Amino acid sequence: MVESGMSFNLEQFVIDNEIGRSVRKTLEGMNVNEETIALDTIKNVGPGPESDFLGEKHTRDHINTQWQPELFDRNNWETWERAGKKTAFDRACDRVDEILETHEPKRLDPDIEKEVKQIVKKADKKYAKK
Template sequence: MLELGITFSFEQMVMDNDIIKMVRKVLKGIEISDETLAVDVIDQVGAGGDFLSQEHTIKYMRTEQSRPKILDRQMRYAWKDKGSKDLTAVAHEEAVSLLQNHKPEPLTESVQAELQSIIAEAEAEFAAQMKKK
């Protein structure tokens, strides 16, 4: 954001959203339990075995690994096959798509009323401060 918020980058906002999701995932931590440790799967597969094809691995990869929307974790050849777009180009496409297609749900009446109350309180406080000057 530049110039007191007058200038900002939609692309940077999209990138920051992915980064924030990944940071939140890290801060949440990793659950350690008998189920997540998968000692029984390790015993069953054994050293040097194929853990990636195990249902347990697939299940927890889907829930425990952060899943950014625009960051590409594929192999380089796959990235090249998709056009070799850099992060800014992908973020630009996502920002344009969001601006054109996103349909936010309206706020509930109670939330709208609470926001109006906050605004009215802030305006009254500002007016009182201006009178003091």
């Protein structure tokens, strides 16, 4: 860590969150059964470069089961270039700006806030440079 944790980067937090989302989704595992395998749909559509699963009801019903990245681009090179060549860091910068502009933090319960302030005050007395 840079400077032993004395500095931080908001964009890195956003990227780390994206990686965490991916790991959580992976750890959920996959349901493998007749419905998720969709053998009937595969047989109906058939093999080949002209095969199109996007129009199939099964695809529409299950489209949200796959993890969808917010920062990482899954497009091919040409599509990525046409879209402006934004890197994951570029998207993280945009996301940080969006969060800073729109986020409304939830207020702590007053009792919890009071307790946190007491903890900080005690730590300041113990660890603050004199």
